[in-house]
Amino acid sequence: MGKILVIGGNGFVGGQLCRMGRARGYQVAVADIAETCVDSACEYHRCDIGDYEAILGTFKRSRPSLIVNVAAVADIDLAQRRQELAYRVNVTGAENCARGAGEIGAKYLWFSSDAVFDGKAVCYTEESPQAPVNYYGETKSLGERRVMEANAASVILRLSLVLGMPVAAGNSFLAGMVRKVLGGEQILCPVDEIRTPVDVLTLCEAIYELDSTDFRGVLHLGSTSSVSRYEMSSYIAQEIQADPALIVPLYESAPGKAPRHRNGIISVEKAQRVLRTTAMLSWQGTVERAVSMIKEGGERNA
């Protein structure tokens, strides 16, 4: 097995990627912006991906064969408020890492989002025209172009919504929802935002499978069917035996929030052709696999 460097490894997807990498026999290193790594046993490099010299120095010291960059300003409303920061991380940082990976001859994998689309079409393929409705989507769209210009061998995974529990911390919708509903708090769920979720375990499996292929370019990863945030949250509530009345349908945009694209319906046909061992699930199967992580986490911590 090779060596993986997970940039943003302290976060939601990064934490799971590190855990799975170790289980598969990879040497695992983490780079992140925080002073320390959430996993104290890990080789750790503190660096800001907005700084090219810092990132190149990290790559040369660590010498990974695979670099996965999950570092991002992934909160859509934060990206709208702090546009300079979002640009630095999601555009400049993504490009810096692509260039640095090319420089040391490592494979580079980065994450985009269905927010690059306007949400008006019925279904989006990898080639559909882009027209983001918020600044986060703009940074991802621009990031895609800059990454491929800097390193044409890059892999860009476009995701709609990632479901699962974090190892330590990060931007997990499911973890936030579970905390709220089990504490008796209501959550407002848009009925007209359709998403194509992937569970974090399937996502990480796909990443490790892609490491053993020559695939380059853009690939959608998600479920084989799509669902509204309201219907998906109601199903999660049922799966975790929470009070269904706490899931409140939202018919209008929430005030003070960045605009959202409506249809995040991404086709995963290409992923089904490219991936031989990682199966894309239905949206219900995706929710069930994500929710199973809550139980497993509970058993581990018991």
Ligand SMILES: NC(=O)c1ccc[n+]([C@@H]2O[C@H](COP(=O)([O-])OP(=O)(O)OC[C@H]3O[C@@H](n4cnc5c(N)ncnc54)[C@H](OP(=O)(O)O)[C@@H]3O)[C@@H](O)[C@H]2O)c1
């Ligand atoms: N989660 C989803 O549902 C979803 C959906 C579509 C696409 N995506 C994309 O998937 C990727 C992974 O998302 P995630 O949910 O795992 O994000 P996350 O939990 O927020 O993790 C991102 C990590 O990157 C770190 N980071 C931020 N700025 C950095 C910098 N300048 N240099 C180095 N590290 C930095 C963060 O540190 P701090 O926390 O200290 O800032 C955090 O540890 C992102 O590209 C995201 O846009 C996610």
